[in-house]
Amino acid sequence: MFNKILIANRGEIALRVIRAAREMGIGTVAVHSTADSDAMHVRMADESVCVGPPSSMQSYLSIPAIIAACEITGAEAIHPGYGFLSENANFVQIVQDHGLTFIGPTAEHIRVMGDKITAKDTMKKLGVPCVPGSAGGVATLEEAKALGAEMGYPVIIKATAGGGGKGMKVAETANDMERAFQTARAEGKSNFGNDEVYIEKYLTTPRHIEIQVFGDGKGRAVHLGERDCSLQRRHQKVFEEAPGPAISAEERARIGKVCADAMADINYIGAGTIEFLYEKGEFYFIEMNTRLQVEHPVTEAIFGVDLVREQIRVASGMDMSFQQEDLQINGHSIEVRINAEKLPNFSPCPGRITQYHAPGGLGVRMDSALYDGYSIPPYYDSLIGKLIVHGRDRPEALARLHRALGELIVDGVDTTVPLFHALLAEPDVLSGDYNIHWLEHWLETNLGNA
Known part of the structure; x- marks a missing residue:
């Protein structure tokens, strides 16, 4: 160790x-x-x-x-x-070249999964279901239009090196293709230094479901169920829960085994998340994140495991402390991301915290680096905290979230807390009946901003 x-x-x-x-x-x-x-x-x-x-x-x-x-x-x-x-991946290689240990996957796995075309090809070979799309990068507008006509609209154009919602544009019809294609390429070039794009069929009402996986690098891997991250704004997650309210135990076991087997086949080490679009009972791979996720606490809550501790253990050469049969879901967990942003435009709101009080009580966890008098710098991401709740079932978790939000005090800056108070009054959120487009439509209607 x-x-x-x-x-x-x-x-x-x-x-x-x-x-x-x-x-x-x-x-x-x-x-x-x-x-x-x-x-x-x-x-x-x-x-x-x-x-x-x-x-x-x-x-x-x-x-x-x-x-x-x-x-x-x-x-x-x-x-x-x-x-x-x-x-x-370059950083990982340099770390290893200096005789140090990187607590995470290998440089090769990061490299493969970091390029979305290579990742998709790899996952197909491993038996993971994928969204219909181009076989590789699409170099010309003419090729893009031909693919759009072949797959049928709508389609989505994505930068191969993209992430965080950048370099992704939807073409609803053939008339939209030129604008979407050129914009996705330009965003890929400016944000990632790579203007290569690929095209996929655009699913109209999918949920965003991700499977937490963990491997020991020795040919053993497990899955820790799924998280539903469908409530998003501009492809950025704001509300995550586990287990997913629309996923059955049979579906969980089926897609979980596919993912765990794939990670075992490639000797994956550490934590990873395989992300899918889920529609009409089918899962479609979109990307893999070869790291710990922001929303990992909801998985920890329902399985009673410490994913960071496990990362450190396997990086030091130890075996995983659990096997698949040890992992049983207990209750329901929800996480909301608290950002220092001013509504309705979600503009960053750095500044000095004049008063901070974290909620507490049974089943409440607040992951934050705030304290009274702290000045939020303007140079970094606006995420200032994650409020995580755990209950015996989804209704109890929702009630606990409502109570905890009422206890949370962050004075001195604007935050996104009012958004969650409003969402918890929505019947669709309370019933779990939403998809990846729901929040943006709601924002347009209720805040005049998406």
Whole structure:
């Protein structure tokens, strides 16, 4: 087991890793920019190293600075959290070249799954069901139009290196194809340095279902059920729950086994999430995230496992502490993402926290790096907390979420808390009858913004 690990991240996810490591008796090193000198993860870690100025490119994304911090402190392993360098195959290779351990998948697995065309081809070969689409990249508008006519509209054009909703455009009809094709390519080029795109059939009313998988890198892998992440704004998840309210036990077992078997076949190591669109009883693979997800706590709640602890264990060479038959669902869990954003436009709202009170009580977990007097810097993602609740069933979890939201106090900045109060009054949300387009339609009607 490691004696000391460095967390190459910030905010609530850095705290999450520090807490797991501390329970395991492992020393921790926090890295931070000059803008994060007073951040909670810096205060909580055993050691801290400043790795650069506020800009992410010069601090949290600076590979030389991260490696140097390991050398200075004697850290043996790096946990990347999510975002930043967590899915950078080049970083993983450099970590290994310096005799350090990356707490996550191999560089090769990250590389394969990071390119959506390669990922789709790989998953097809592994027996994972995929959305009908182009066999590879689509280079010309003429080719795109021919594929649209062949598959039937609507279709979606996606940047092969895309993510976070960028580089994705829908063509409802043939008349929309030129605009969608050119825009997706331009966004792919500007955001990811790669203008290659591919085309898929666009499902009209799907749910977003993701399967949590975990492998030991030795040919053994399990699945930990599914999460329903269908309530999204501009492809960004805001409300996640497990298990999915529309998924049967039979469907869960079927798609879960397919995913676990696929990960075992490739000797996958660590946590991963295989994402699907689900419509009319069928699952269609869209991408794989080779890291811990923001919404991992809902899976932890219903299975009673610590995914970060397990990541650290297998990265150190130990076996998984559970097998598939050990994993039984207990109750229902929901997570809402609390962002420092001003409604109705969801514009970032950094500033000083004048009062903060986290909700508590049975079945309530608040993952946040906030504290009274903390100043939210304007340089990073607006996520400031995740409120997670767990109940014996979905109605109890919803009631607990309503109660916990009422207890939460974040003064000094605007947040998205009012959005969740409003959503919990909606019959469709209470019944679980929604798809990936539901929230944007609701926002257009109720807030005049999507």
